[in-house]
Amino acid sequence: MADTTGNLDAGDYGIGIPQKSESFFLKGSNHLDWGMQDRLARIFSPRSGRSVMLAFDHGYIMGPTSGLERMDLSIVPLIAHADCLMCTRGALRQVVPPTSGKPISLRASAGSTVLTELNDEVILDIEECIRLNASMLAVMAAIGSRFEAVTIRNLTSIVDQGARYGIPVLGVTAVGKELTRDARYLSLASRVCAENGAHVVKTYYCTPGFEKVAASCPVPIVIAGGKKLPEREALQMAYEAVDQGAAGVDMGRNVFQAAHPVAMIQAVRGVVHDGLKPEQAFELYQGLRDSTEKMSCV
Numbered sequence: 001m002a003d004t005t006g007n008l009d010a011g012d013y014g015i016g017i018p019q020k021s022e023s024f025f026l027k028g029s030n031h032l033d034w035g036m037q038d039r040l041a042r043i044f045s046p047r048s049g050r051s052v053m054l055a056f057d058h059g060y061i062m063g064p065t066s067g068l069e070r071m072d073l074s075i076v077p078l079i080a081h082a083d084c085l086m087c088t089r090g091a092l093r094q095v096v097p098p099t100s101g102k103p104i105s106l107r108a109s110a111g112s113t114v115l116t117e118l119n120d121e122v123i124l125d126i127e128e129c130i131r132l133n134a135s136m137l138a139v140m141a142a143i144g145s146r147f148e149a150v151t152i153r154n155l156t157s158i159v160d161q162g163a164r165y166g167i168p169v170l171g172v173t174a175v176g177k178e179l180t181r182d183a184r185y186l187s188l189a190s191r192v193c194a195e196n197g198a199h200v201v202k203t204y205y206c207t208p209g210f211e212k213v214a215a216s217c218p219v220p221i222v223i224a225g226g227k228k229l230p231e232r233e234a235l236q237m238a239y240e241a242v243d244q245g246a247a248g249v250d251m252g253r254n255v256f257q258a259a260h261p262v263a264m265i266q267a268v269r270g271v272v273h274d275g276l277k278p279e280q281a282f283e284l285y286q287g288l289r290d291s292t293e294k295m296s297c298v
């Protein structure tokens, strides 16, 4: 029962001290509601303004691709080193421990595979996304493909539904045989995602011109890693991307297909969060790799 007598009188009003009104650290996100900003601040580090997202949603279009044959063995050891996990609802329920405490960027669109035509997709039920406690909803936008209209409708629809519940949306610029990955295309596709309401955009690194892609996108951009590269080159790409304006990576194959994935994700973190140069990050990778190998010989 509330006490009605003996309470201390309120007196510390801080008269003359203006109430702080902080601006939010991610670009384009200052006017979002509290729940959206809270979810974004779980994904992106307020210290560095960046994120290392681990993408392992490939199975939804590619099946058991290399490195994802047994996600319980390959992905679970990486979870501790990721800021955010990007995966399907299947992988989430099947292998991701609910005790991991990591924010989830849930793959919220699906519909076709590499065996037919990519990008002919529908979106998940928003209640399912809420049930899974998604922190972000990832939807493909196949700009310039014959499924452009379908996927932009998916994007706008999930933005509307996510907005009702304070869940931000990741616009994923699509892959596809007919889609080029130059700065002109990627800046158009990224901007279309942002203008249609995406709170974060995932696209590809390109050279030359990535700084223009990042600058002309009014929300944070994260880069996919793409096909597996030698580790040194993948770290170079991550470095160039963040140096030219990316707010981090949403990387899959270049982590889980690396010779030493746990060492690799830590080296990527070094680049994204700690400002390591590619050669320093590669040295970190080699050091972690060597100490893991020594431990396994003991």
Ligand code: R5P
Residues within 6 Å of the ligand: 055, 056, 057, 058, 086, 172, 175, 224, 225, 226, 227, 250, 251, 252, 253, 254
């Ligand atoms: C592509 O749409 C998939 O969603 C992947 O998550 C994405 O391509 C990132 O993975 P990777 O770094 O292997 O390209």
